Each structure stands twice: as C-alpha cells, then as structure tokens.
Amino acid sequence: MEKIVITPQIVEEHGLTPEEYGHILTILNREPTITELGVFSVMWSEHCSYKNSRFWLKKFPTTGPAVMVKAGDENAGIIDIGDGLAVSFKIESHNHPSAVEPFQGAATGIGGIIRDIFTMGARPVALMNSLRFGKLNEPNVKRLFDGVVRGIAHYGNCIGIPTVGGEVYFDPTYQGNPLVNVFCLGILKHEDITLGRAEGVGNSVYYLGATTGRDGIHGATFASVELTEESEERKSSVQVGDPFMEKLLLEACLELLQTDAVVGIQDMGAAGLTCSTCETASRGNSGIKIELDYVPQRETHMTPYEILLSESQERMLVIVKKGKEQEVEDIFEKWDLHASKIGEVTDDGIMRVFFKGEQVVEIPAKAIAEDAPLYQRSYKEPAYYKKLKALDLDAVKEPNDYNTVLQKLLADPTIADKHWVYEQYDHMVITNTAVLPGKADAAVIRLKETDKLLSMTTDCNGRYCYLDPYIGGMIAVAEAARNIVCTGAVPLGITDCLNFGNPMKEEIFWQFKNCVLGISDACKSFGIPVTGGNVSFYNENPDGAVDPTPVIGMVGLIQNSDYVTTAGFKQIGDEIFLIGPIQSNIGGSEYLSIIHSIKGGALPEFDVELEKRVQSCCLELIRQRSIKSAHDCSEGGLVVAVAESCILGSGQKLKLGVSIVLENISGRIDGILFGERQSRIVVSAAPKMADALIKAGKKHNVPVTRLGVVTQETISWTVNGKKVIDQPVKESAQNWKGEIERMLS
C-alpha cells in the first residue's frame, strides 16, 4: 500500500487541531500512518471523547447507594432495583442522520441505543423517544415528522421492543434541525452484568453480526484524497438499519452471556471497530491485536482506514475465553449469524491492527481511549438574555374569550394528544405495559415475577432553557421527577441527552454550561444520580442554533401495582385539588408563544425545595390511596392540565367535565389559567378524602387548594365570580385528539 504523507491539510480535514496533532506525535514518538490518524480523529471527536463538554459533565452527581455501574465507565449505567434485579438505561441523539434521512436516521438511532443496553447483559424491554420538529404546518416538517415516526416504528416494532412513551414538541427553533433522541431500558440480574472489557492474554476477539461496508465513514473529505472519484460515488453516507439482524444479534448475545465463555462485549457503534477494540482493551488494561483480513466485508477493495472507521450497523465485538470458542460459535451458528475470529487479547497495552500481513496501527490503547484532549471552552452571556427577561408582559393584552384560547391550546400540536404517533409503535409487545401511552404522566411497565413496576419519562422544555438555561435545566429534572411521582414511583436515576448548537460559539457554550449546572444542582438536590447520556452539539440551521434542549430521561420504581396512578379523572362527584401554588405569570409559557407569538419574559419563580415537598406530598397521598388521579401541570398551565384529566377520564359514552370555582384571585386571569408555574400537580379524590389532602399539605408545608368537582359534559371555570370558561368536553376532546392527524392529512 502506498504510504501517504500527513500534511497539515490532512490533519485539519480530520478535525484535529495542530496542538492535538502534536499530542499524537508525542504519544507515538513518530508520525502516524493515515489509518492511525483516522483512529485518533474519530476517537478524539466530540462524539467519542466529549472533549468540549467533559469538564462540565463531571459536575453531575454520578454515585448513589443503588448505582452499580457509573456513568461513563461503560456503554450504559446500571442501577439496582432490589430482588437481585437491576436496570440499565440510556438516551442518545440521532439528530443529524434524521435530518438528512428521517426514516433510516431514526431507525438506526433505535438500533444503536438497543445495542448499548444489551451489551450490558440486560434484556431491552422498553423504548421511548423525545422528538422536536419545526412548525407542523411546514411541508418539510411533515415529511421529517412522518419519516422519523415511521423509522422508529420500523425498527422498534420489528425487533419486538415496545415503544412505551416519549414526547414531541413543535417549535420554529427546530426548523431544519430536528432533534431525535432515543431511549432504551433493559432489565438484568445482578450476576449478568457484562462489561466491555478485553482481558486475559490469548483470549479471542470475535466479530459478530452484519458485514462491514463503507457506510458512515468519518473523515469523508480525506477519503476522497486516498480513494478515486469513482469509489467515492459508491459510498453510501446514510447507514441502513436491519432490525431483523439486530434481533438475531440480541438473542444470540443474551444466550451467549448465559455461558461462561464471554469476557467482554461491546457494540460497534460510533467509530465502529476502532472504538470497540481500543475501548475494550483500555478498560481491561490490556492490548489487542486484530487482523482486518478476517473482518467480513460487503464491499471490495476496502482499505484498512475504511474497515476500521466504518459505522455499518448491527455489529458486535465479543471477547471470548480461550478454549471456549466452539461453544460460542455453536450459539452463533444456531442463530444463523456470521461470527469471525479477528484477533486476540495481548498484554502489551497496544492496539495493533494488521492488514495483509502488514501492521497498519500501533497505538497504546489507553492513549486513544483515555488521553483525549480536554478543553474548557470560553463562554459569555448572550445579548438576548437580559433583554428577554426584562420584557414587559404587562403590555400583553388579556384575551376576551378564554374558550377560544383553551381550544387553540388543546389543538397546539405540542400539547395535543399524540396517539397518531404512539399507535404506530407497538407499545404492548413483551406484555409488560401496565399503563398505555398517554394515560399517565409517565410510561409504566411491570416487572414480571415481582410486584414491582418501573416508571419512565423524557422531559425538557427548550424555551425555558433558552430564556434561562440554569432554571430551565433544573425544571427539566424537576418536571421529569414530577411525572415519575405522578405515576406512583420514586425516581431512581436519570440519563441526559444534551442538544445544543456550536460549542465554539461563546454564547452557545454559556447556555450549555448553565444548563449542565442547573441539571446537576437539581439532581443533587433531589438525590438522583446521572447514570449516563450523550452530548449533541452543532444543532444549527441557517437561522441559528436550536433552543438549548437538555432532554432528561428519568426512571422510577413503583413498589406495587396498587400505587400505579394515572392522569384521568375517575368518577363524577370526586373533588379536584391542586397540590402546589396558584400564581399568575405568563412568562415563557406556551400560551404566550401560541396566542401572542411572544417568546420571552421572565420564567415564573422556581424553588426546588418547594418542588420536592410537592412531590413528597403527592407520593404520600398516592401511597395512602387517598387520591385517584394525578396530573402534572406543564405546557398550557392549569386549565389545560384539568382539561386533559377530563378527556383522559372520559369513555366513549360518559364524558367527565369539571366545575371549578376560584375566589380571591389576584393577578392576570390568563396567568392564572394558562401560566406555567412549576411544582404543581392536579389530583382528584373521593370527597371523604378532602381532609386527608389538606392534612398532607400542612404536613409537607405545601399549598393544597380545592379547585372544584368532577361533573359531566362541561368544562366550567369561574374566577372571582365570573365564568371564564364554559366548554363541552366533547369539543375539547376532538380538538386535543384530532389536530395532529388533521394537520397531516
């Protein structure tokens, strides 16, 4: 093979700075080969090394009594849930691939996150997704939305893992740059924890699964230097997912892990073979030697550079105990999977790659995996921050007709019911889905053969984070916890997917830093550890960066099915209470954005201590079986939350309404009705429980206010003696349930 001289231009095309290249020269004590440069380039990319974000990510609390595998140590964290069981979960972004090719982009995102979970030895049992798009009336947004949902459905339905929950937001900030964040959760027995480690000199390194092609190779610019134009045309930039192959991989790997033949296992995701070999060796304090000639290839004349950097999907690396190879090969054979021994574990700490008998890579494994550069990027407060905060909202005119406002908000695609989305996902396979999507504030699955259930949610309001990144970050955690609590669960841990613009821009980095601090402080205050996650920078469109969107995926534990609580009202005559403050404030609300087209104002005050007390109060009432429904008050405020509880509680025939009367209310009425003060939960209870609720409020030092009573047919609100809302539930239900489908048809 012709030797390529590394020029500063080639270094730059690999996204490496001259300083980083200097560091490579020091590590190697010589000039790298082009293949080695490729290896450093992907391993030191932001995606793999978190070089721009790691300094701040270290602020997250990552430990706790139940944490069995910590964030960052492995593919995903693991948390003990008792009974000898544990959960592993993680969220990851697939924003850019989905923007280019929504169907395959989203599908391969699902494939990747599932692999991250089963490599830990866990059986994946639930998926969720957190999606953000531009305004739904735009044709291109419709195409992206439809493609992403189809892609997720295609992969998740075929592999047979239920998509049990998630969220979808529509806001102009995501125009041209959709966010597609996918979450997977798996369950495992303590003894089945499997680590991505290459240990034991002489142990075999196996390649398992799909063949390697030229898809998704980084350093594409460079590749055209080395390759001819003709071969460039053959390259496919979009990865194509094969959920059937992954289903076989999943079953074969889990069967394999029941033997004692496996030392370590790792998926080939980002940076493919490169990442999986050097990370497993680095974690195992070993070296690794592989021969690329044994890597199954789907294309001809692939160079070592391409084979190492390919991101072909559905591939795994398995480290097998010496002498147990046959046992492993028999299992692969059973599942009709191709397995190939490509190398072995060594003791010299070096990652060595051979191609046609020639050594093409010789790098200390630890140096690539752990000595990545670490930057403290500079930041500054954006000009908009103080300006928007000081925006005079008193000038915003209060509407005359609140009925119309309610209907408009219910039909706002961000607030509207998402059955059009979740009915395309198989959300019941594996027969654990104890609460169907949309029925409660978080998804609930049961754990077979125990009394316990798991609750999970994803949450983030990007507008809050734009207006105040620190408070927005805190609210994302608080709202996720509130949703978990509303189902009757205690939060266990979070995984985060931090979606931001270009980190080299100081104002973007300021948003990032403050969001991370907000999340971190909220997690510390709640005592919830961060068990892993993902950073996605460079989410920009021609108009600028997306709103900072640090999506929080949270998982909670419900002790038994008696505690499972849903959001819909249950019975006529039940009384409705608000746990939390009544306060008028329209800053940063969906109401302000949809009705008045204003993105601004100071966010309503947020007090994490009050939030915790509200949640404790709600959880105690659930455990006392004092309340029949619990629904968090979020986008659209109090009126929307109550309307949703009416609609969710209504059947085909009987429609549940409300009669709500508020007296001695001060401040703007629209702020009372539609403001988005946090730390609030709407609950319903049998009339005889009223005392218990008031008592619990006193005990936890939180306001508990009786709002009204569950009635039939009509949503009625009277404030300070004036009837402000009087709407048939049927109409509200039609707007809330039908709008997304109407807009798409």
Next chain:
Amino acid sequence: MRFGVVVFPGSNCDYDCYFAIKQWVSSSVEFIWHKSTRLNTYDCIVLPGGFSYGDYLRTGAIARFSPVMDNVIKYAENGGLVIGICNGFQILLESGLLPGAMLRNTSLRFVCKYITLRTVTTRTPFTASLKKGEVLSVPIAHNEGNYYIDEKGLEELQKNSQIVFQYCDADGAVSDSSNPNGSLLNIAGICSKRGNILGMMPHPERCCDPLLGSIDGLKIFQSITESFKKMQTA
C-alpha cells in the same frame, strides 16, 4: 394439555404466548425451534406474532419454508390444533393452511391499539366456550392486517362458517368505522373448514393479565383447553 410455541427467527411474541399460557392458562408449554421437525407430542401449536425473517419480502412468505412448517402442515392436516396470531396468521395464509391474503392496512401505517372483536362462530375449539356474538377487547399490532379473499373464496368462508372474528364497535356492531385496517367484511380471524386451524390478527396473549387492562384473550386460550378436555373424554 401441552402447547408448543414455534420460534422463527424474528418471532417476537413467542415469549408472550409462552408466558401467558404458562402463567394464566396453567398449561404445559414449550418452545419449538424453527429447525425442529418433531411436533407429535403437542396438543396445540401456536404460531406467534413478530417479523419472521424480518418480513422483508411478504409477511410470512419466508417462514412458510422453515423446516418446521412442513410438519405444522402435516400436523394440521391430521386435525391437530393450530393457532396463528398476527404474523402467525400471515404464515398460515402463505402456507395455504388458510385461504386468502393480507394486504397492507389502508392507512399504510402500522397500527397498535385495543379494538373490539365480535365472536361470529363458536363452532371452533378456540371459541367453543365463548358466546356467539360475544364482544372481546383485544389489542392489534400490525402493518399488514387488511384481509382479502376473492368473491368465490368469501362465499366459501361464509358457507362453511369459517369467519371466526370480526372487528366491531363496543356494542358488537360491525361497521366501516370499527374497521382498523380495511379488512374485507371486517374479518379479524378465520378458521379452516374443519375448524382446527385458527388465524387471527389480534393478540389474545397480550390480554390475559388483569394488570394489563383486559383478560378477554384468556377466554380464547381457556376455550382451547376446555375443548381439548372434552375431546379427550369424548
């Protein structure tokens, strides 16, 4: 009574069927690997839902060539009980054990939700314990559940009372608005002439557990065990 649940590569409701039968039907149940050729020890064969072989061709089109299917065909021809659910129904159609074909849903989308089913006939072992006209609440989850058969075939089905389930509204009325996928005559499940083979798109195994919202699916499995008991004593 012994159930056998066939596992094709890409089956994903195999364990759900296994679990429901073991946990709620309290019958003995085993998995049957798709390469297996011995079926004679089972009293009922379940072809479960999923995406056998990825369903990259037509649904069920490759699974029918699985080694196990030759024996399922022989087993069924000898009068053995076979129930195909969702992808299992599609495989029964592809293998010719049941007549007709599946088209894509008219929405051209995958659809997963609870629907209501009308029990059209109780002459099969799968429905013998149900009441004629009984309405069951059972989930569906499929992309290709739009059942089609030509006019002559439909006449045959009707003449031999092979239509077992129809999609209906909560009161049992069969109408276009209660049809989730465009199926001819709202057909959700059919049986063979002899009644020993049932194919149905809805998933009874998903609604056997009170915690999951409906236990109407259990009625179908219980009907199988009760019919079997009667067949044994007869």
